Amino acid sequence: MKPIQPPAPAEDDEQLRAALARIDQLERRIAKLERRVAATSPPGWECSVCRRGWVTARGDVLTCNRCSYRRSL
Numbered sequence: 001m002k003p004i005q006p007p008a009p010a011e012d013d014e015q016l017r018a019a020l021a022r023i024d025q026l027e028r029r030i031a032k033l034e035r036r037v038a039a040t041s042p043p044g045w046e047c048s049v050c051r052r053g054w055v056t057a058r059g060d061v062l063t064c065n066r067c068s069y070r071r072s073l
């Protein structure tokens with residue numbers, strides 16, 4: 001026995017296409033925003049000492065922008 005797949009009614013097809021187009025648009029917008037975030041956030045990581053600050057490397061020194069964490073590489 002073959003599974004029977006009735007063709008989708010034209011109206012559903014139209015709605016599906018519109019929904020997919022919307023998703024496509026949103027995905028493009030998200031990709032754009034992600035690129036912007038990647039471009040503006042400094043490279044670094046969450047501080048393991050205060051867990052609220054951001055540790056960045058400047059030259060050979062790692063510093064947290066919230067606590068006094070500081071470490072030479």
Ligand SMILES: [Zn+2]
Nearest residue numbers: 047050064067
């Ligand atoms: Zn910190």
